[in-house]
Amino acid sequence: MGRPRGFDVDQALERAMRVFWARGYEGASLAELTGAMGITKTSMYAAFGNKEQLFRKALQRYGDGPAAYATRALEEPTARAVALAFLRGAVRTTTPPGGPSGCLAVQGALASSDESRAVHDLLADWRNDAGVRLEERFRRAVNEGDLPRDADPRRLARFIMTMGFGIAVQAANGLAPAELDEIVDTALLGWPA
Amino acid sequence: MGRPRGFDVDQALERAMRVFWARGYEGASLAELTGAMGITKTSMYAAFGNKEQLFRKALQRYGDGPAAYATRALEEPTARAVALAFLRGAVRTTTPPGGPSGCLAVQGALASSDESRAVHDLLADWRNDAGVRLEERFRRAVNEGDLPRDADPRRLARFIMTMGFGIAVQAANGLAPAELDEIVDTALLGWPA
DNA sequence: AGGGTTCTGCACCGACCGGTACTTAATTGA
DNA sequence: TCAATTAAGTACCGGTCGGTGCAGAACCCT
Numbered sequence: 083m084g085r086p087r088g089f090d091v092d093q094a095l096e097r098a099m100r101v102f103w104a105r106g107y108e109g110a111s112l113a114e115l116t117g118a119m120g121i122t123k124t125s126m127y128a129a130f131g132n133k134e135q136l137f138r139k140a141l142q143r144y145g146d147g148p149a150a151y152a153t154r155a156l157e158e159p160t161a162r163a164v165a166l167a168f169l170r171g172a173v174r175t176t177t178p179p180g181g182p183s184g185c186l187a188v189q190g191a192l193a194s195s196d197e198s199r200a201v202h203d204l205l206a207d208w209r210n211d212a213g214v215r216l217e218e219r220f221r222r223a224v225n226e227g228d229l230p231r232d233a234d235p236r237r238l239a240r241f242i243m244t245m246g247f248g249i250a251v252q253a254a255n256g257l258a259p260a261e262l263d264e265i266v267d268t269a270l271l272g273w274p275a
Numbered sequence: 276m277g278r279p280r281g282f283d284v285d286q287a288l289e290r291a292m293r294v295f296w297a298r299g300y301e302g303a304s305l306a307e308l309t310g311a312m313g314i315t316k317t318s319m320y321a322a323f324g325n326k327e328q329l330f331r332k333a334l335q336r337y338g339d340g341p342a343a344y345a346t347r348a349l350e351e352p353t354a355r356a357v358a359l360a361f362l363r364g365a366v367r368t369t370t371p372p373g374g375p376s377g378c379l380a381v382q383g384a385l386a387s388s389d390e391s392r393a394v395h396d397l398l399a400d401w402r403n404d405a406g407v408r409l410e411e412r413f414r415r416a417v418n419e420g421d422l423p424r425d426a427d428p429r430r431l432a433r434f435i436m437t438m439g440f441g442i443a444v445q446a447a448n449g450l451a452p453a454e455l456d457e458i459v460d461t462a463l464l465g466w467p468a
Numbered sequence: 469a470g471g472g473t474t475c476t477g478c479a480c481c482g483a484c485c486g487g488t489a490c491t492t493a494a495t496t497g498a
Numbered sequence: 499t500c501a502a503t504t505a506a507g508t509a510c511c512g513g514t515c516g517g518t519g520c521a522g523a524a525c526c527c528t
Contacts, residue, residue, distance in 0.1 A: 083472080083473060083474075083525070083526040083527070084472080084473040084474025084475070084524085084525060084526075085473075085474045085475040085476080085523065085524040085525050086474085086475080086524075086525060087474090087475065087476095088475070088476070088524090103386070104386060105386055105387065105388050106301075106385070106386035106387060108299075108301055108302055109301055109386055109387045109388040109391070110388070111388065111514080111515070111516085112515075112516060112517080113514080113515090114388075121476085122476065122477060122478085123477095123516085123517075123518090124475085124476065124477070124478090124517095124518080125475070125476060125477090127516095127517070127518080128474085128475065128476085129475095132516080132517075133516065133517090182386075184385065184386065188385065188444055189385035189386035190386070192299070192377065192381065192382035192385055192444065192447055193296070193297060193298055193299035193302055193375075193377065193382035193383070193447070194298065194299060194302045195298050195302040195303070195304065195307075198302070206447070206448050206449065209444070209448055210448060234457075237457050237458070237461050238461065240445070240450070240454065240457070240458050240461075241458050241461040241462060243441070243445070244438060244441030244442060244444070244445050244458050244462070245437060245438070245441055245462075246441070247440065247441040247443075247444035247445065248436070248437030248438055248439070248440040248441030248442075248444075249437060249441075250440075250444075251381055251385065251402070251437070251440035251441075251443075251444070252433070252436070252437055252440065254385055254386075254399070255399050255402055255403060256399065257433070261433065264427075264430050264433070265430070265433050265434050265437050268430050268431065268433075268434040268465070269434060269437070269438075269462070269465070270465070271465030271467075272461070272462070272463070272464030272465025272466070273465070274464075276495065276496040276497075276502080276503060276504075277494080277495060277496075277502085277503040277504025277505070278493065278494040278495050278503080278504050278505040278506080279494075279495065279504085279505075280504090280505065280506095281494090281505070281506070304484080304485070304486085305485075305486060305487080306484085306485090314506085315506065315507060315508090316486085316487075316488090317487095317488080317505085317506065317507070317508090318505070318506060318507090320486095320487070320488080321504085321505065321506085322505095325486080325487075326486065326487090
């Protein structure tokens with residue numbers, strides 16, 4: 083009961099996510115955020131709490147949406163296919179035709195002032211979690227005989243994650259998807275048979 | 276003539292560079308910058324112009340100092356040695372024992388508000404220039420027969436740059452130098468003979 | 469119809485942002 | 499000794515930051 087909300091929370095969150103994606107956490111002002119969301123600051127505070135909680139929800143949406151490739155890739159049948167799907171997904175997500183370049187989880191708050199340390203750490207954890215899931219998938223691949231018995235799952239996962247982060251920076255540098263795909267191919271040349 | 280400067284410009288610039296490195300361009304406030312430099316805002320403006328020009332000079336110092344490994348690596352005798360020296364240098368520079376983690380050129384302004392677009396573009400150019408120099412070095416290696424005739428210098432350079440950027444993010448994530456060196460070794464497994 | 473509840477829009481908060489005018493201090497050359 | 503010149507320190511500028519108090523609007527239930 084009470085007055086119903088005059089805007090679509092999902093759509094507002096989607097737009098906030100894109101602003102954070104393009105500007106970073108600190109670079110995104112409440113004025114620009116709420117302007118893009120089509121609501122006033124008061125409505126934003128009522129619906130999301132504050133700027134930091136809005137970012138947390140935007141990051142969650144990012145993981146369920148644009149960055150869902152990271153989870154989907156884990157379902158590929160072989161470790162090589164997982165790695166390839168992961169990096170191809172990174173390329174596609176960091177170079178959206180009509181959206182911001184790069185990766186929200188990378189450029190959201192790589193460096194920040196002390197006040198934003200909480201968000202900085204949140205993103206570091208987010209990135210590390212993605213690496214751990216990849217590592218577990220590769221460990222399974224070793225157990226299944228899909229990867230050589232002497233392969234180091236943690237090393238491989240960290241390598242792939244490093245490539246993903248690097249691709250995010252290259253995308254922010256303006257490289258095209260086709261050029262990034264070439265880089266991915268080069269990176270996988272040394273992948274264990 | 277006139278009253279002599281009461282501080283060491285080089286030392287002040289070094290300290291400013293470290294603040295920018297840790298906080299990013301927008302995250303570094305004039306108060307924190309001048310506090311670390313040990314001077315007042317007035318002195319900073321008289322000596323450096325404004326915040327953006329201070330950053331430009333700090334970036335130049337970064338290239339001549341911590342990031343000089345990128346230029347030194349080009350002098351290695353073989354393409355493989357160049358790539359290895361470049362990435363080992365990236366590891367060492369992005370994990371200084373007493374300094375900020377990561378790479379100033381990466382985390383200085385990956386995402387930013389419109390007002391800082393100039394700095395954002397400056398860093399993108401800086402990163403691209405490093406890639407171009409690497410590419411030219413690899414092209415020379417192909418001509419010298421050091422790399423196979425069918426090797427693509429641009430592709431290889433972009434791959435190494437991507438690894439460097441990724442290492443910078445992993446360093447900001449808290450990985451230790453030894454762990455990053457492992458990643459470098461993994462990355463070079465597929466390097467053309 | 470009217471109370472209870474929730475949301476919206478406006479105006480406003482103190483704090484901090486990058487940047488500067490002005491006074492005072494320290495130096496050189498005459 | 500004293501004007502000319504440059505640096506340093508203080509106090510301040512308008513603007514924007516994230517965040518709120520408050521009044522009115524829009525809904526549900528009785």
